[in-house]
Amino acid sequence: MSLHVINIIQLFEDWAPNWVAWEKDNVGLQVGDKQNKITKILITLDVTKQIVSEAISKKVELIVSHHPLLFRPPSAIIVNDPIGELVLQLAEHKIALFSAHTNLDFAQGGVSFALAEILGLKNIRFLTPLKNSLAKIVVFVPDGHVERVRNAMTQAGAGIIGNYSSCSFVAKGTGSFYGSKASNPFLGKHRNFEFVEETRLEMIVPRALVSGVVAALKDVHPYEEPAYDIYFVENSNPNFGMGALGTLPKSQSLELFLKSIKRTLNVVALRYTGSLAHKIQTVAVCGGAGSDLLPDAIAEKADAFITADVRYHTFQKASHSIALIDAGHWETEQIILKPIAARLRSAARAAHEPLTVFITKYKTNPIKII
Secondary structure, eight states: OOHHHHHHHHHHHHHGGGGOOTOOOOOEEEEOOOBOSSEEEESSSSOOHHHHHHHHHHTTTTTESSSOOOOOOOOOOOOTSSHHHHHHHHHTTTTEEEEOOOOHBTTSSSHHHHHHHHOOOOEEEEEEOOOOOOEEEEEEEETTTTHHHHHHHHHHHHHTTTBOOSEEEEEEEEEEEEEETTTSSSSOOTTTEEEEEEEEEEEEGGGGHHHHHHHHHHHSSSSSSOOOOEEEEEOOOOEEEEEEEEEEEEEEHHHHHHHHHHHHHHHOEEEEEEEEOOEEEEEEEEEEGGGGGGHHHTTTSSHHHEEEEEHHHHHHTTTTOOOEEEEOOOHHHHGHHHHHHHHHHHHHHTTOOOEEEEOOOOOOOOOOOO
């Protein structure tokens, strides 16, 4: 056995699946072959000329980035084009490129959770759990076949609620059918009105996985034509969301909190609104550009909200409600590099496979401050 690109893809699919990503995002394998063997990986926030040169010099087989190189489908991959040249260089040196962007923003242990943890927050949870992402599948199964169908649906991604898996509900009932001459019923006879003891099996599932779960249940269901229903539900998804919310072990002034942020994130300057004497204990965060979550932070009665790319009028809206802090886009996202590296190393150890993981030595932040 050895590690391949496909194994790293699966690790991220289990942690931050592609279906969670913002619909206009481009995540996943961007360059390379899923079957290529890997022994060295380079982790970076951005993919630049410097990063590709570093990957070549370190002889890595895979770059894992947060920001996609191919954010929009290119019209051509050619020399004399900045992105085209990087793609061609990667291909020439057989270096694969995998990007986990907004799917990693929306995952537990992802960017916002990492930001909350490094700032010392406790009892961390999603600021805004994902909405409109769940469905419920109800299928009717004859006695003796429920476990097989439930296991197939679970393997396809159904039945996960928070920290629990294989979640389902069953209820007994009686089904009826009349099969045509062309039918071949599993129970009873065709051209005969039949009553059958059945179990109603219900499981929650991400909407993006519905087709796969339906295919899985059909594969193992004994009926020629399984009866099932699909309902879109309005429940918030406890497994994925935007931003994070937590509390400091003890309250402190905004002035002390700002100094702590600068020191922890190694930030040259912060933009903020609020009184320096204001007491801070409940804190909302969102790595990168998350100021759209300001109303949610206020609704959760957060004393401060840390994010980036905040506009002037957003600061105005926040000034009387919450301490709004802009700590920089790169600064609030680069903290995810070490957790990514830790997961990759842990997975390699569990598989008893050799893997060297590098975190880039370059600061890819394009913004300079004097």
